[in-house]
Amino acid sequence: LVSLSAQSLRRILFGGTFHVFNYEWRKSFFQFREPDSELSYALETDRFQGGARAIQMVVQARIIKHLLFIRPSVSDRWTLHDVGQRDQEKALAAALSDSLWLAGQEASATVTLVTEDYCITPHLDYKMDNFTERLQLFTFSKKEDVRKFILDHIQCEEGHGVILFLYSLICSRTVDALLNLLLTGKATPHVFNGTLYFDEDGRPLEHPLQGVLSRSDVGFLHWSREQMDRGRLPQVGSMLKTPRFPVWICCINSSYSVLFSLNRSLLSDWRMEHLFQLYYYNGDTHSHHWEASSRHSDGEPEKKFPSLEMTIRTKWAGAVVDWNNILPFY
Template identity: 70%
Template sequence: MFQSLRRILLGGNFRVFDYEWRKAVFHFREPNSELAYALKADGGGARAIQMVVQARIIKHLLFALTEVGRREQDRALAAALSDSLWLAGQEASATVTLVTEDCCITSHLDNKLDTFTERLQLFTFSEKDAVTNFILDHIQCEEGSHGVILFLYSLVCSRTIDALLNLLLTGRASPHLFNGMRHLGQDGLPLQRPLQGVLSRSDVGYLRWSREEMERGALPQLQVGSMLKTPRFPVWVCSINSSCSVLFSATRSLLSDWRAEHLFQLYYYSGQSSQTATARLTVTHSHHWEASPGDAEGDPEKRFPSLEMTIRTKWDGAVIAWNGTSPFY
């Protein structure tokens, strides 16, 4: 079984996770600080996983971000991890992987060989609360515990993986980001096998924009559907020029009342340690039936930061103010 896990995630039995993956953990910034809700996620392939978990952490802390101590951090992380595992298990079961020699999510992986995959122990639960409590009991781990890799293994064991991002966000391993089923190809001819996209709204959403893809004219084929753009909570994982980060709002009605979209605040966290404060952006938006003819003039892709273009994939034509922060993305 564990050889199958390695093949699924790495493409072969003799490949191993690199140093960036092995050192990746779920580690918070300083408790009771402005960024107490935030995970450290500077780089490497594990950052995408960390930022999806970050979005779920924010969902649980969304209206208490100023009162986050160590206890709240642990509870939010346990809830965020169990959310993803429970969805991956079709909301019927979930599996958590630990290293057998320890009672905590920790191991000491050799720099050259994967010596801990074969020492994994699986714990399967049929109730979500049991998953959350089990993770909470084993969450206090030292640096170098390979926590992100073990979470990834848990996710795969909860449900075989085809498309990791959608599996994390929605619990369904669809490789496509559009809504529903697509039966026709780009040329209008029927597809031999229909493509399955996202079938329902998830708790946290997803936004994507790439300057390189825009310049190649590839964006129309890669558009994210409204199911992912409009989640149940105003929290979005963002893929901006292939780098993951998180955008969120504390306005409860933002996704349920269009009038709240006229003027609202969005908060942005990149995951990088160089960001010392949450960026606050003010968004002014007019719906298409309210916009004036001159609002669409010019070539905004060449004039605005990539983060602003990402926001406009959800709120087309929005005007965005950085409130004194120098645009950094």
């Protein structure tokens, strides 16, 4: 990595070369829970609700997709229980390579690793972080080569794995909207379908707004109590609501999590939607129960039901949610 590239990376992320990653980012990496356990499919995440956790949850969604629907199986269906360490590593490599390959528009991908050598010397226009200055870039033109390289260097991701992945995404393709880049390979800050040419009053926009143009492997659902109260809840389009696999990133009250089904037919057979089971993981294994507000809740579903239920109903309008003997949360 040359000096100019290091400065460009910092400008893309922070708008300048004097800002550095905070403690939350620096300590975030991709670490599975105990192998061969009930939660062996799950990544450990910090309780801080920041950008690093959002990226971890997107990778978690792709890990679930791989474990349930992609990896070879001797039986009809895999489960998420009792995933061994080697399968954990393979799933992580597949999830990371999937996203990087999409970011490179399915033509190439770049992986960044930290080396001992510095590519930049201290100067007044750049604040050192002892990390960006030691990056080495590896570019590949075949997706399988990306996956194998990541799998071979999976231990190198420890310590700064989320930052390395973020830098790899940017080097694969410079972006402004990382979440949609992760989901679809398209860098757009909007979640509606297609292109918007007119505003809410029907007036032509000076610059049309680009939304999501195609379905992705993993979907996206969004709900916010605060935005709902202000009448400013963004409408997620069907392209993101109906992915190829029944796995959704959820942004609920600015916190990221994953919702998924074991049944892929849920997205292709309308009869499956009459009664189906969903699973939810937000990285937090502690118990946080929800209680209905007793004030001003009459006739207002968004105040009578947990936020997770309201999120589910953005995909399945009018759905009745049975919490399966679990106290409602979120």
